[in-house]
Every structure is written in structure tokens, then in C-alpha cells.
Amino acid sequence: MELMLYTLRTVAYAIVDPMHLFMLVALGIMFYIKNRRISIMQKMTIGESINSPLELTLSQIALGIIAGAIVSIMLSGFGIIFNENSGIEIMFMISITLLFIKKRYMGFAYSGAILGAISIFSNILAELTKTESYINVNILVLMSFVGLIHIVEGILIMFDGRRGAIPVFTNKDNKIIGGFAYNRYWALPVALFIAITSDISSVTTSAVATPDWWPIINRPGALLLLSSAIIASIPLYGVIGYNSVSFTKEKNKKPIYSGIGILIYGVVLTLIAQVASFGIVGQIIVVAFAALGYELMLKIQNKIEKSGKYLYVTDDNGVAVLEVAPNSPAFESGVRRGDKILEVNRNKVTSEVEIFRTIRENFGEISFRIKKISGEIVDLNIIPKNKRVGMLLVPRMVKADSTLSVDNDDFKKVLEEMKRKR
Known part of the structure; x- marks a missing residue:
């Protein structure tokens, strides 16, 4: 119970601390700008906005905080611990950077795989040159963390992924097909446990005594780390998102199917992450699965989507x-x-x-x-x-020069095209 309360205090610290609050406000502004476009597109297609930009933004922030608290409690329960030079904060930076570069790759499956690959390469290089590795993340712990993140992400998508969906059309088999495009993001304040051998950083909360059964994951290695370190919890902000288009699933059911797929992937990755304890080969397998397994999950979902029956056809x-x-x-x-x-x-x-x-x-x-x-x-x-x-x-037919393509990675381009054709 003390460990759980300590974790929740760290999440609360991420919300009220000025520096972390600035990050939350910045993400909120970014969400609001995107949601304003969604609201405009709803009004242009339906005649009125189903969701206001403020409603969409506040729900993203609120649900993100709740999801972040759940993830943090799960991390503390399993005993996910990173050492000082793990570079775990790099994964969060990579994830947010990918949000601006290519939204499809912003998931922790990709940023975690990138950090894992960097760590493995750094360790191999350090061993060959007889030097110290600058990034030394425990792959088992890292991928267990990524797996748990995706479990909560899947639940979040099932619960809230449908909000702000935009009606869209496409041409299939010489028919106009109606469907929905989904574009939803959440900001998660995540409390990470760091084993600190030096002075505790000023951004952490107070240290806490850990129970005898803790940690569950990577127990031998973690116990060795705990014997010479102080455990402190550090808050970091992560962003997870849901981008999809469906023409064969009902508006409210598509996010449920997507969420289940991501949840299953998260469970499988958490289990497969334990293979990393068998050495460098096991670590490479787990890191490769993180990215390739996620790609496979997306391909399976796309295949299910394409094999379905079109629902909205005139x-x-x-x-x-x-x-x-x-x-x-x-x-x-x-x-x-x-x-x-x-x-x-x-x-x-x-x-x-x-x-x-x-x-x-x-x-x-x-x-x-x-x-x-x-x-x-x-x-x-x-x-x-x-x-x-x-x-x-759903129109029976549309002139070729009146149609527009839907790229679910960039609603801004779709909006501009819709305004031009109006």
C-alpha cells in the first residue's frame, strides 16, 4: 500500500510541478489545435460539431492522467526498475519526436525497440573497446515496461478511441463507401522507478521502503541493484495515439477491435520480454519482436478490416x-x-x-x-x-474532381482540401 501511494504521489507531482505542468499544458495546446480541426471537419461533413474542441481536449488530458496512474501502479507492482544510465528518458523523447515526424511510428513499440537496439549496440561496442557503455538499459525490464504500456493503451483505445471520429468516403469496386477516420491522442504522466547510486535528483520525491516480495520481474538482477542503490520515482510524460480508418466496422466497434489487438500484443510482449534474461541473443529477439510483432498485429488488423463487408453503401x-x-x-x-x-x-x-x-x-x-x-x-x-x-x-456517385483522399496521419491536409473543394 505504501508503494502504491508513493507511486500516485509521483504522478500527482507530475501534474502540479511547474516544469512538468508546462509540458502538460504544451501537449494540451497541441491536442486542442488538432481537435479544433476535427470539430471543423465534423461541422463541414455533418452540419454541426458532434464534439467540441474543449471537450475532446479535456477528456484526453483527464483519461491520460488516469491511464498514467494505472500504468505507474502496474510498473510499481511488477517492480520495473531502471538504473541511472539506462537512458529510459530517451525513449520518451523519441516517442514525442516521432509524433511530429510520422505519427504512425510514435508508439512505444518503436521507440522502445530503438532504445533497446541502441543499448545492445552500445554494450557490444563497449565490450570490444573495453570502455564503459553510456546507455545500459535492462532489455527485460524495458520490454516489460513497453508491454504494460500497450496493455493500458489497448484499454484506453477501447474506451475512448471512437471519440472525435470523422466521417470519410472512399471509392471501392466503383461504389462510394462511407466510413470513419480515427485520430486520438493521450498524454500519460508515468512514474518510473530509478535505482540511484548517487544523490537523489531534485526532481524526485522522497525514497520509499520496498516490500520483501518486490520486485517480481527480473528479481535476481534487481535485488543486486537494490543492494547498493536508493529507489526513487521520477515522473516523465509520454504520448500514445490511435490512428485508423474503417469502412467495414461500426463506428463504435472499430476501436474495440483495435484495442483488443493492442492489448493482446502488450500481453505477449510482456511474456516474451522474459527471454531477454538468456543473454544477448535473447535480447536481440525481444527487441526485434517489439517492432516486428507490432507491425504483424497491424497487418492482421488491416487484413480483418479489408475482409469485412462494407457497412455504409448506397x-x-x-x-x-x-x-x-x-x-x-x-x-x-x-x-x-x-x-x-x-x-x-x-x-x-x-x-x-x-x-x-x-x-x-x-x-x-x-x-x-x-x-x-x-x-x-x-x-x-x-x-x-x-x-x-x-x-x-453516402452519395451514389461523386465527380472525380470532387473527391479527396484520406491520409489518417494528417487531418490538416484533409481539412484544407475540404475547404478548397467547398
Whole structure:
């Protein structure tokens, strides 16, 4: 219990300390700028913003702090300890740097593999030159840490990855397909245990007595380290993100599938990390698996995505509803995402043009015959508000010069392209 409270105090220190608070504010501003673009894109596609930039940002910060506390407690429970010259802070720097270079590679799977490879190379070079290695991270501990991070990341994506999703379209098999693009980030204050043989740094909190059963991971080596060091907890900020596009999964289900895949990867990596205790060969295997295993997990998820059935397609049976704005006339009447509009004012419809024309030409109530996603056919009456009903429909066809590509790594380019085509 004392160890857990000590860990939580370190996480709290990362939130209130001026220097760490500055980092949190800087990340918050960066998140807000991205979320403002998302809110604008929602308004341009749906007619109104589903999520406000402030709501998206505050939820990212709040959930990131909670996730950071959970990760920190897990790290303290397993006894993940790094020595002074492990260079573990480099992994956080690499991760944040990759966020600005290529968002796809910002995960700790890549930054951890990079740090692990640097450490292995540094140790081999030091042994050959009979010098001291400047970076000497315990690969078993490092990869166990990365595995635990991904376990919590998977849970976070399942719980919050759907928020701020943007409706998008693509052309598949000569048909316009509707789907959703996900772009979500969280800032995690993580408390790391460092074995310090010199004076405790001013950025740490007070040292704490450790229980007899601690640590669980790498017990022999860690006990040897503990015998000549003081254990202190140091807070660092990490950023994890979720970027994906789906055309075959429901909006709320895609992050669940993605989160489960990342969670499984985290569990497997944590288990495989124990192979690093068998020497240099085991360390190389674990470091290689960290990056390659993550790539394999992504490829499996992409294959599952591509093998699925397109959900939002307009065809001869009706016009598909991709999204419904909250508090809109359509939403209040009972129209939901995934429904298909069969008739408008008792006239069969085969394209969105017929629906838009009817809405523009009518000032009163409009009757819709709709096939619900469950298969039930219902009749609904909707009164447009300012010539809008609040539905985003999947078009039957689009002119080539009106289309735009979706790069889920750069929403800014998509937004600029949308503004130009408007």
C-alpha cells in the first residue's frame, strides 16, 4: 500500500510541478489545435460539431492522467526498475519526436525497440573497446515496461478511441463507401522507478521502503541493484495515439477491435520480454519482436478490416445514412447511423440527390420510409430546420474532381482540401 501511494504521489507531482505542468499544458495546446480541426471537419461533413474542441481536449488530458496512474501502479507492482544510465528518458523523447515526424511510428513499440537496439549496440561496442557503455538499459525490464504500456493503451483505445471520429468516403469496386477516420491522442504522466547510486535528483520525491516480495520481474538482477542503490520515482510524460480508418466496422466497434489487438500484443510482449534474461541473443529477439510483432498485429488488423463487408453503401435498395447529428430533426425522429432511406414522401429513392431535392422543396413535414440497421422497416416523419435534417448520406456517385483522399496521419491536409473543394 505504501508503494502504491508513493507511486500516485509521483504522478500527482507530475501534474502540479511547474516544469512538468508546462509540458502538460504544451501537449494540451497541441491536442486542442488538432481537435479544433476535427470539430471543423465534423461541422463541414455533418452540419454541426458532434464534439467540441474543449471537450475532446479535456477528456484526453483527464483519461491520460488516469491511464498514467494505472500504468505507474502496474510498473510499481511488477517492480520495473531502471538504473541511472539506462537512458529510459530517451525513449520518451523519441516517442514525442516521432509524433511530429510520422505519427504512425510514435508508439512505444518503436521507440522502445530503438532504445533497446541502441543499448545492445552500445554494450557490444563497449565490450570490444573495453570502455564503459553510456546507455545500459535492462532489455527485460524495458520490454516489460513497453508491454504494460500497450496493455493500458489497448484499454484506453477501447474506451475512448471512437471519440472525435470523422466521417470519410472512399471509392471501392466503383461504389462510394462511407466510413470513419480515427485520430486520438493521450498524454500519460508515468512514474518510473530509478535505482540511484548517487544523490537523489531534485526532481524526485522522497525514497520509499520496498516490500520483501518486490520486485517480481527480473528479481535476481534487481535485488543486486537494490543492494547498493536508493529507489526513487521520477515522473516523465509520454504520448500514445490511435490512428485508423474503417469502412467495414461500426463506428463504435472499430476501436474495440483495435484495442483488443493492442492489448493482446502488450500481453505477449510482456511474456516474451522474459527471454531477454538468456543473454544477448535473447535480447536481440525481444527487441526485434517489439517492432516486428507490432507491425504483424497491424497487418492482421488491416487484413480483418479489408475482409469485412462494407457497412455504409448506397445502392438500388436505398440511400445509406453514415452519421446523424445529435439534437437534429433526424436524430429526434429516430434516424440512426447505418439506417437506409427507402422512400421519401412515398417516392422510392436511389440517390442522395432525390432526398436533398425533396428537403429543399418542402417547408413542412417530410415522411421517410427507413430500413433500420436491425432490418426492421419503419415510417418516420421529419420536419426540416433551416432546410436541414441533420443526416450525412453516402452519395451514389461523386465527380472525380470532387473527391479527396484520406491520409489518417494528417487531418490538416484533409481539412484544407475540404475547404478548397467547398
